[in-house]
Amino acid sequence: MQPTGQVRRWRWAVLIAWLAAPCAHAALQLELQPQGLSATQIVAAERTLQQVRTRLPSGWQARFQQLVLVRWSDTLPAHVHGRTRNGTITLQRALLDSVQEDQPLPRPPEAALIHELTHVLDRSPQGGWSRDPRLRDLAGWQRRPWKLGRTANAFSGRSPDDYERASPAEFLAVNAEHLLLDPDYACRRPAVAAWFADHLGPTAHAVDCDTRLPLMQAEEEAGAATLLELDPARVYGVDYLLAEGNDQLMSRWGHSMLRLVICAPGRPRGPACRMDLSHHRVLSYRAFVGDVQISSWRGLTGAYPSRLFVLPLNQVINEYTQLELRGLSSVPLAMDEQEIASLLERVAQVHWSYDGRYLFVSNNCAVETGKLLQEGVPRLASPGLNRITPRGLLTRLERLGVADASVLADRGQATRQGYYFASAEAHYQQLFDVARRQLPLGTADVGDWLRQPASQRARWVEQGDLRATAALLLLEQAALRREELRARDVLKRLLGDPDTGDAAARDTLRALLEDTGQLVSPAALVKGGGYGLPSAGERAMATEAAAQLSVQGAPAWKALQRQLKQRLPVRQQRELATIDSTLARLGARMRELAREDGVTAAAVR
Structure with a gap:
């Protein structure tokens, strides 16, 4: 079949663009398999290939070592846009029907090709990124206590595509699509965007993101909440906040929380911020009881959702010291400004996306707090913080040199300096x-x-x-x-x-x-x-x-x-x-x- 004039024009355009591309792009070689395509579909397919070449950063393209064959077929299931086998990509032929001459290229065919190219790269000797422990932490496959592998992915809220939770490899490919096609991806998933930049090189997108982190905070009045726009630059430090135990079954081991030492507006970041108690906030994992039937057994079996509450420190002090007659220890954690910002970013992602289950033994407040610290501060992931009791987690943090419990040695001084809040x-x-x-x-x-x-x-x-x-x-x-x-x-x-x-x-x-x-x-x-x-x-x-x-x-x-x-x-x-x-x-x-x-x-x- 002789190519039509339209096909010839597109091939010349593709050739010119290919020759004009930087030499660094030369490692990526895409070859269209035109069998079964009409002349119009060939034009659409070649246009898609060329557009994706311009999308992929040079650092990505330089990693491809083999020719990648791209074919379009109608044998794939209707809900499947693409598959990759032995370096050959097969895409859903129906995706080409939406490509119109003189119109912007639709997202689906472009996204499908980016997705499958990411699989090709990940499966190559130069890849293997979906096995990276840090990516799995960020993606939501969390570490279990006692080093018993990882949990299922419970980060189901505000997901771009539920398919990303099918496996780490699919998370990598789905997020590659959005990284390259969504200009504001780095603002929506900053930690994952930073991971891509570290491992595959920067993208062409450069956007200014609002560095404030949105957290829905409870107010003193029952049933009221407001959105806190937290600027990490106002957070002087992070403390491990431990509530002492009592005689209740679910409380006898204590309760793990994190205290954000937030400076009052206008106050320079420094030790004086520790006295701005009305501005401090507490991060507390709790079982959210969404019904009227309260059951200890359901807390043991994971029937209640685990939620990250953001609470005023004064409210937490009153709740534990005045109502439950339990003391509170506030132990500073050794973190620099970058680590605090990284932790807060993870806090926001968990707050908006996490839908875990509370389990008194294996996914309680101590386990959840340990996971949050590991995922938010990468240097804490390697030694591990998976402890199932609040005091066990504090002991682990002390042994790692992260927690400084010496501030509690003199109880009177600790009380005056805000490191200890005594039971009433x-x-x-x-x-x-x-x-x-x-x-x-x-x-x-x-x-x-x-x-x-x-x-x-x-x-x-x-x-x-x-x-x-x-x-x-x-x-x-x-x-x-x-x-x-x-x-x-x-x-x-x-x-x-x-x-x-x-x-x-x-x-x-x-x-x-x-x-x-x-x-x-x-x-x-x-x-x-x-x-x-x-x-x-x-x-x-x-x-x-x-x-x-x-x-x-x-x-x-x-x-x-x-x-x-x-x-x-x-x-x-x-x-x-x-x-x-x-x-x-x-x-x-x-x-x-x-x-x-x-x-x-x-x-x-």
Whole structure:
């Protein structure tokens, strides 16, 4: 068959472009196999080959050592765009139908050829990149504890193509497509783009990315969240934050977290930033309970999602020291500015993409925190941080010279410098000692006092002086928080029981949990199919969606709490009501005693 005029023109154009290409491109040789193609399809196929030659960076092209044959066939399954066998690429012939003369080349045929060329290169003696441990870390095949291989890929959120999780080789090929065809790829997946640049050379794309990292942070008010745009340049350091254990099954080993020491706006990066506590944030892996049935067994079997929460430090301090009476140790980790930026970038990728399962034994807070540190700071990947207990992880970090636990040696100094946050139990005991020095309260232990029925504690309201009354007021506030925690557990069981008749409350709670799930897994807040870190437009969309959910959620949580109080057992309702009454009486007595003290002082003057 003699070539038509159109085919001859395209062949001359291809030849001229080939001769004009830099010598470094000469290693890549693509040869079209025209069998079965019409004249129009031959033109489209040659145009595709030439376009891809211009896409592939010279460093990539120089690695090809063998001629690559490219054929187009209609024998592939409809959903398969290409296959590579023994250095020969077969592409779906139907892809050529979308190529139109004098129109930009459509993405599918170009992407398919880039994808398969990446497989050719990866399978060659010069390749093997899909076996690189660092790529597998970045891609989401995470290391298991006890060096038992790697997990399945749970980075399913905001993926450009679910097929990338089929295998590391497919991840490499899929991401090569987007790296070469998407100008903003380096902004969406900066760590993977940097990996490609290190191993295969830089691409032609040069874009300015917003270095701030978007993190959906919880607010103090239940059901509220906002988007934090975190500038890594404001993060002075990262601490390993360890909550002490207690008697609860899921808490007896402690809890692993990371503390971001963020400088207040306008403050130069330095040690003084450690005192900007209101700006510090905590990264905490927790099992997100998206239903009303709370079950320890489900936590053991991986039925709950594992989510990376971003929380205000002050909220975490209050939660552990005031409510759960657990101390917090904050141990600095030795990281330079580049490592901190790398870790924060990984934090953002996990926050927007990770959908893991919480397992009390093998994928708990310590395991998740260790994986985050390994993947975010490459030098920590080789020795490994896979420990299954929070204290075990801290010990491993100390042995590697990463964690400096010497800051905790002097407990008083550690408390003053913000390295240790003591349980409020000792403070409560001091308050109780103040009160019992004046009043015969019947026990020397504050724990025994708080465990007494509220009606017994209420007998002492009118009997103390100003100092003793102030101490009893603070202790009664602590008693209220403890009783509210117990009430919350009771309500969980009531709502989890389908026979209690609280269907409306259950439906309300499920809806609120669904909204909260979007706030702690923010990919659901952005519509439109983007991938990786959200763009400026997607961040604005997430900010608006979070604001709407917060406006609705915060008052809805309060209303539900009021409604559920009516469903508590009578004894517990009476206990809460007595505490409320006692607090009101203690407050009134303090005001009365303060006025009397004021009158006495005036008379003395």
